[in-house]
Amino acid sequence: xxxxxxxxxxxxxxxxxxxxxxxxxxxxxxxxxxxxxxxxxxxxxxxxxxxxxxxxxxxxxxxxxxxxxxxxxxxxxxxxxxxxxxxxxxxxxxxxxxxxxxxxxxxxxxxxxxxxxxxxxxxxxxxxxxxxxxxxxxxxxxxxxxxxxxxxxxxxxxxxxxxxxxxxxxxxxxxxxxxxxxxxxxxxxxxxxxxxxxxxxxxxxxxxxxxxxxxxxxxxxxxxxxxxxxxxxxxxxxxxxxxxxxxxxxxxxxxxxxxxxxxxxxxxxxxxxxxxxxxxxxxxxxxxxxxxxxxxxxxxxxxxxxxxxxxxxxxxxxxxxxxxxxxxxxxxx
Amino acid sequence: xxxxxxxxxxxxxxxxxxxxxxxxxxxxxxxxxxxxxxxxxxxxxxxxxxxxxxxxxxxxxxxxxxxxxxxxxxxxxxxxxxxxxxxxxxxxxxxxxxxxxxxxxxxxxxxxxxxxxxxxxxxxxxxxxxxxxxxxxxxxxxxxxxxxxxxxxxxxxxxxxxxxxxxxxxxxxxxxxxxxxxxxxxxxxxxxxxxxxxxxxxxxxxxxxxxxxxxxxxxxxxxxxxxxxxxxxxxxxxxxxxxxxxxxxxxxxxxxxxxxxxxxxxxxxxxxxxxxxxxxxxxxxxxxxxxxxxxxxxxxxxxxxxxxxxxxxxxxxxxxxxxxxxxxxxxxx
Numbered sequence: 001x002x003x004x005x006x007x008x009x010x011x012x013x014x015x016x017x018x019x020x021x022x023x024x025x026x027x028x029x030x031x032x033x034x035x036x037x038x039x040x041x042x043x044x045x046x047x048x049x050x051x052x053x054x055x056x057x058x059x060x061x062x063x064x065x066x067x068x069x070x071x072x073x074x075x076x077x078x079x080x081x082x083x084x085x086x087x088x089x090x091x092x093x094x095x096x097x098x099x100x101x102x103x104x105x106x107x108x109x110x111x112x113x114x115x116x117x118x119x120x121x122x123x124x125x126x127x128x129x130x131x132x133x134x135x136x137x138x139x140x141x142x143x144x145x146x147x148x149x150x151x152x153x154x155x156x157x158x159x160x161x162x163x164x165x166x167x168x169x170x171x172x173x174x175x176x177x178x179x180x181x182x183x184x185x186x187x188x189x190x191x192x193x194x195x196x197x198x199x200x201x202x203x204x205x206x207x208x209x210x211x212x213x214x215x216x217x218x219x220x221x222x223x224x225x226x227x228x229x230x231x232x233x234x235x236x237x238x239x240x241x242x243x244x245x246x247x248x249x250x251x252x253x254x255x256x257x258x259x260x261x262x263x264x265x266x267x268x269x270x271x272x273x274x275x276x277x278x279x280x281x282x283x284x285x286x287x288x289x290x291x292x293x294x295x296x297x298x299x300x301x302x303x304x305x306x307x308x309x310x311x312x313x314x315x316x317x318x319x320x321x322x323x324x325x326x327x328x329x330x331x332x333x
Numbered sequence: 334x335x336x337x338x339x340x341x342x343x344x345x346x347x348x349x350x351x352x353x354x355x356x357x358x359x360x361x362x363x364x365x366x367x368x369x370x371x372x373x374x375x376x377x378x379x380x381x382x383x384x385x386x387x388x389x390x391x392x393x394x395x396x397x398x399x400x401x402x403x404x405x406x407x408x409x410x411x412x413x414x415x416x417x418x419x420x421x422x423x424x425x426x427x428x429x430x431x432x433x434x435x436x437x438x439x440x441x442x443x444x445x446x447x448x449x450x451x452x453x454x455x456x457x458x459x460x461x462x463x464x465x466x467x468x469x470x471x472x473x474x475x476x477x478x479x480x481x482x483x484x485x486x487x488x489x490x491x492x493x494x495x496x497x498x499x500x501x502x503x504x505x506x507x508x509x510x511x512x513x514x515x516x517x518x519x520x521x522x523x524x525x526x527x528x529x530x531x532x533x534x535x536x537x538x539x540x541x542x543x544x545x546x547x548x549x550x551x552x553x554x555x556x557x558x559x560x561x562x563x564x565x566x567x568x569x570x571x572x573x574x575x576x577x578x579x580x581x582x583x584x585x586x587x588x589x590x591x592x593x594x595x596x597x598x599x600x601x602x603x604x605x606x607x608x609x610x611x612x613x614x615x616x617x618x619x620x621x622x623x624x625x626x627x628x629x630x631x632x633x634x635x636x637x638x639x640x641x642x643x644x645x646x647x648x649x650x651x652x653x654x655x656x657x658x659x660x661x662x663x664x665x666x
Contacts, residue, residue: 023611026611026612027504027611030504030611158498158499158501158502161498161661162495162498162499162620164661164662164664165491165494165495165498165635165661165662166491166495166620167664168491168631168634168635168638168662168664169491169622169623169626169630169631169634169635170626170630170634171360171363171634173664244663244664245663245664245666246664274623277625277626277627277630277634278356278359278360278363278629278630278633278634279359279627279629279630281625281626281627281630282625283622283623283624283625283626284623285620285621285622285623285626286619286620286621286623287495287499287618287619287620287621288618288619288620288621289502289616289618290502290607290616290617290618290619291616292610292614292615292616293502293503293610293614293616293618294610294612294614296611296612297502297503297610297611297612297614298501298502300611301501301502301503301504301610301611302498302501302502305501316651318649325661326661327660327661328494328497328498328658328659328660328661329497329498329501330577330578331497331500331501331506331577331578331579333578
């Protein structure tokens with residue numbers, strides 16, 4: 001690799017253009033070290049080597065439902081991700097895709113492997129079972145020359161990495177308890193995310209939540225005053241901390257409170273790490289996020305921090321699958 | 334490197350046997366993945382390939398003033414570190430050495446470079462100027478095949494790494510404010526550390542604090558009720574966060590309250606990271622350590638977590654100098 005390749009901006013693609021994908025575009029735009037060049041959604045894709053305009057793209061997506069309609073760089077396609085991979089010169093993709101269906105992230109990873117593309121992939125997936133599917137692709141990703149970092153959002157991601165740092169004070173970890181608070185002014189900006197949350201509630205599963213119409217989601221939220229109270233969620237923080245040898249997955253718990261009608265967080269998002277020190281003392285470290293930081297900031301920020309790290313690893317020839325607790329995220333200027 | 338080398342315990346040396354060195358020995362003893370095999374202090378060294386006994390070693394050091402007197406593995410030496418490097422088969426050393434004189438850590442690093450030894454070094458140094466000296470050895474360390482991780486204690490170390498994770502939510506960092514509380518029952522168990530703290534006070538410097546007799550330290554502490562109130566300390570957290578591109582060193586501040594007569598912490602140790610999100614919101618993430626965790630647990634735990642990471646890097650052929658915010662510490666079982 002020549003010096004030019006090292007010094008130029010990292011060319012980033014964002015797959016998915018819902019709430020997270022749009023926030024990702026906004027976050028990338030002022031960055032000196034990264035350039036947003038490509039996006040695909042269900043209906044099409046957009047690509048420009050010199051960079052994309054978030055205002056145009058978000059406005060057109062809002063009006064017409066796909067980035068494929070954006071003039072002059074959009075293309076309508078029924079197989080948008082595959083088509084984009086084939087034509088775009090991208091260093092790394094952030095998979096800002098819906099977590100549902102649960103097999104979707106692994107399917108997309110397989111598309112990248114089959115295409116012969118080499119580079120960096122980063123996801124912000126949530127469910128343990130989705131990460132297990134990716135773990136089974138570890139060797140295939142390595143052979144394909146892809147560096148895939150999984151679980152790089154807020155939780156898993158930011159909070160799991162903080163827990164990994166915190167664990168260092170202890171000889172033995174007893175529990176890692178993640179509690180998140182999310183406030184969104186308008187649930188329709190996060191249609192997929194809200195359905196994912198509903199899928200964690202008693203009486204619902206991934207399939208039934210996925211099938212709900214907007215009217216059904218609306219009716220359901222009416223019964224709870226717009227609040228979703230989530231306990232013992234299936235979250236991949238557990239498998240990540242287990243793989244890192246920090247504790248058993250049963251010692252990790254994730255829960256939260258989502259207010260779908262108020263941008264103010266109903267509680268402060270935090271992770272509490274309890275363990276025993278070498279002197280036999282039991283204690284708890286706490287990492288608390290400022291309430292003014294949005295879900296989008298806490299998910300997309302880490303995702304690009306890990307993307308930068310993954311690009312360094314990829315350039316050093318380190319390929320395969322890594323989780324967010326195996327590498328330090330870098331700061332993207 | 335064969336499979337046996339990968340699977341066997343990491344053989345660890347601890348240089349220095351004051352409060353930190355002794356805590357390090359206690360922390361290492363129950364570990365399945367590491368084995369404490371060597372230590373050197375001012376008067377001698379001790380080495381046994383099958384592992385050392387912390388009770389014997391601490392008792393003899395307490396009575397006679399050097400691990401060199403421990404039967405049957407101790408050796409009295411006027412050049413203990415150099416002698417130990419020459420004879421001991423060690424994968425990585427934790428430099429639990431006094432931070433004063435300020436040039437000491439870099440001098441020890443030079444001894445390792447000159448000896449032709451290859452392996453891992455980890456320090457828990459504190460001062461920016463001490464880290465700057467090590468940074469000037471970066472290329473020499475790389476050529477020598479040494480992987481040196483610097484700033485791997487509590488602060489810098491644990492708290493700086495937490496700040497690096499926290500920074501991910503923000504587009505721009507405004508301040509990183511570290512405030513530590515330390516409670517020690519008996520200052521004489523941490524003679525060097527207390528002198529280092531005094532050196533940060535107005536009217537003192539490294540040289541004058543270093544020269545103080547125990548009686549002078551005692552008399553000084555009498556005037557403050559045993560409390561040391563520290564502000565705007567020279568701490569290498571600043572240079573580490575600047576090197577990682579997170580903020581300018583002027584935006585980092587370190588202060589604390591040390592009670593030298595009470596094991597209870599006078600305040601909870603914490604780091605506050607304030608920044609601006611991509612949406613323009615100003616917010617603060619906070620990482621707070623449990624009061625029951627001792628300075629020893631918060632310094633030595635991370636040091637060995639980073640030592641484990643450094644051994645992985647060394648085995649991959651990654652040599653040179655890294656700071657604690659460039660790699661994720663691993664958990665040592």
